[in-house]
Amino acid sequence: MSATDPHQAIHRTIEAVWRIESARVIAGLTRLTRDFELAEDLAQEALVAALEQWPRSGVPDQPGAWLTATAKRRAIDLFRRNAVAARKHEELARELEALERTPPDLDAALDETIGDDLLRLVFIACHPVLAPESRVALTLRVLGGLTTDEIARAFLAPEPTIAQRIVRAKRTLADKRIPFEVPRGPEFAARLSSVLEVIYLIFNEGYSATAGDDLMRPALCEDALRLGRILAELTPAEPEVHGLVALMEIQASRTRARATSTGEPVLLLDQNRAQWDQLLIHRGLAALERAHKFNATLGPYLLQAEIAACHARARTPSETDWTRIVLLYTELAQVTPSPVIELNRAVAVSMAQGPQAGLTLVEALASEPSLARYHLLPSVRADLLFKLGRHPEARTEFERAAALTRNNRERGLLLTRAASCDDEGPGRL
Amino acid sequence: MRFMVIVKSTPESEKAGALPDPKLMAEMGKFNEELIKAGIVLAMDGLHPSSKGARVKFSGKSRTIIDGPFTESKELIAGFWLWQVKSLEEAIEWVKRCPNPHGGDSEIEIRQVFEMEDFAPILSEEEIQRKIATRAQLPNQTANK
Numbered sequence: 237m238s239a240t241d242p243h244q245a246i247h248r249t250i251e252a253v254w255r256i257e258s259a260r261v262i263a264g265l266t267r268l269t270r271d272f273e274l275a276e277d278l279a280q281e282a283l284v285a286a287l288e289q290w291p292r293s294g295v296p297d298q299p300g301a302w303l304t305a306t307a308k309r310r311a312i313d314l315f316r317r318n319a320v321a322a323r324k325h326e327e328l329a330r331e332l333e334a335l336e337r338t339p340p341d342l343d344a345a346l347d348e349t350i351g352d353d354l355l356r357l358v359f360i361a362c363h364p365v366l367a368p369e370s371r372v373a374l375t376l377r378v379l380g381g382l383t384t385d386e387i388a389r390a391f392l393a394p395e396p397t398i399a400q401r402i403v404r405a406k407r408t409l410a411d412k413r414i415p416f417e418v419p420r421g422p423e424f425a426a427r428l429s430s431v432l433e434v435i436y437l438i439f440n441e442g443y444s445a446t447a448g449d450d451l452m453r454p455a456l457c458e459d460a461l462r463l464g465r466i467l468a469e470l471t472p473a474e475p476e477v478h479g480l481v482a483l484m485e486i487q488a489s490r491t492r493a494r495a496t497s498t499g500e501p502v503l504l505l506d507q508n509r510a511q512w513d514q515l516l517i518h519r520g521l522a523a524l525e526r527a528h529k530f531n532a533t534l535g536p537y538l539l540q541a542e543i544a545a546c547h548a549r550a551r552t553p554s555e556t557d558w559t560r561i562v563l564l565y566t567e568l569a570q571v572t573p574s575p576v577i578e579l580n581r582a583v584a585v586s587m588a589q590g591p592q593a594g595l596t597l598v599e600a601l602a603s604e605p606s607l608a609r610y611h612l613l614p615s616v617r618a619d620l621l622f623k624l625g626r627h628p629e630a631r632t633e634f635e636r637a638a639a640l641t642r643n644n645r646e647r648g649l650l651l652t653r654a655a656s657c658d659d660e661g662p663g664r665l
Numbered sequence: 666m667r668f669m670v671i672v673k674s675t676p677e678s679e680k681a682g683a684l685p686d687p688k689l690m691a692e693m694g695k696f697n698e699e700l701i702k703a704g705i706v707l708a709m710d711g712l713h714p715s716s717k718g719a720r721v722k723f724s725g726k727s728r729t730i731i732d733g734p735f736t737e738s739k740e741l742i743a744g745f746w747l748w749q750v751k752s753l754e755e756a757i758e759w760v761k762r763c764p765n766p767h768g769g770d771s772e773i774e775i776r777q778v779f780e781m782e783d784f785a786p787i788l789s790e791e792e793i794q795r796k797i798a799t800r801a802q803l804p805n806q807t808a809n810k
Contacts, residue, residue: 245754252755256703351702392796458749465704515707515747 246291254283255381257300262378263353265307266416272360273406274314276378278307355470356416362431363414370405371434372441373398379466380459390456391441428471432480432537435463439484443491457488468523478527479538485520486544489513501645505553517548539568558588575604576612583616591623611640615650622657631657667707667778668748668756674741675767679714679734685767692764700746700759711744739772753777 258279265275282303296302361375376382376390384402388395419427442456464481471477493507502508524545527538534542543564550556565581578601586594598617607613618633634654638647677683685693700706712718715733722729735741743766750756756775765771 248752248754249758252750252752252758255751255755256758388797394797455751458751462704462749466702469702469704519707 250286253299258381259379260350261303263357267353269311273410278310281310282306355418358431360416362434364430365412366405370401372437373401374405375434377402435460475527475530475532476535476537478523479541482520482523482541483537483544485516486548489516536572539564558584562588575607586620591620595620609640611637627657669776670746671742671774672744672766673772674738674743675771676738678743679738681716696763705748705750707747707749709746715741
């Protein structure tokens, strides 16, 4: 079934070339012009030129070089036409001209710096001065090579909203004079954390249902995974980066098992493990190995990845190393204290030491204000009460949880469990 | 989407003890590095010549075992990648950047891997458009900020 419409076919090819080349083109242009906002605009103009010319001329042999050269020419025109031709602009225009005359093999030598430029691009797109949703849109655009329309569809948002968000983000970076550089020293860790946050946000948008009937959008998970893998090659000595990649690979491995054919969510312990993607699990465990070469203290992504790996290694739920999971959650709670992590730890404790031990911890969280509207708290409590044979109390908690969740499918699951409390007498397990 | 990218054998690659040309290996190594840096490689491996392999032929209930080597070298597999990309066109663009795997005449075949979405789409186009319209009306949606 080959593409019969040549117009569509060349269009898809140009989109594919853009996905492959755009980040490098933008990164290189940003270094040349020292103006990220301008560089991104120029790159987009080069794409428009490609869409106009390549259907006639064919895709060039070196599409990345063509796009860069086209953008450079536009930059030179722009600088020349600029009425306020400050001396700096003239110098830049001369620099650009000189670079344009660079023979091809010197361009190849410049390729060695492209890794550095890509990393600079990562850090600027994920800059914490931007709101998270802006960082996400900008990162998907300049690093993921997604079109505005693709980003809009992925986030179920109107296209103009995303387009404006990106324009405003670039403006903010320009206004605040955010430099095109890799942060150094103590700043690096905090800034890297901001980058990882963006990538994981994208992954979670694809992986977890937020409101309504949304289910997984695997394409977003793939985008996040690709970005994570790219980052792992740019910063191979950063254990948390490998940790994030490991976490995403292992979570993505469960995609097939997480929902029934009719879209009902399936809890981890109920999933058919034969449907877990062993290739992705293997990749996740390999990423963990890479992280462990550095012998650093485990950060939050590594810890979460280790927990995911405990599940991934268990061929059946009964083989799960719950004791190790309890230890990992205890560590995670120290690194990033949060009532949600305490709740997860309580679940692990209940599996390792029995429902009563878990229930004691859960009830200690009952008065936690940040969990007051968190449906998983009554949901977990209900499950433990059910296991202890306290069915009327379990039912109350299941109903409470159902009222709190914003996800329709999850509400259905909880109400079903509430109803099942009536069917079970105290003597039946 | 996942694609299996298959390097076909040649009579030379099928020769027992055949080692690839070092310059070619270096170029292929560099290409593999580019693929990994692009974040699209899921797996890759090279295969021994078919002289080290075997075939099992099925006919109804009968099974026949045939030892390698097998003669139609151009239809054999010498190696493969598994890539995660967004379209067949993207896979093709990457393959165009691959050095000639054997020098002389050779072939790389690209095949799409079956995935869950092929059996049951997660969200149809109609559903996507409906959700965009619904979300636009909700207050305080992240999408509308």
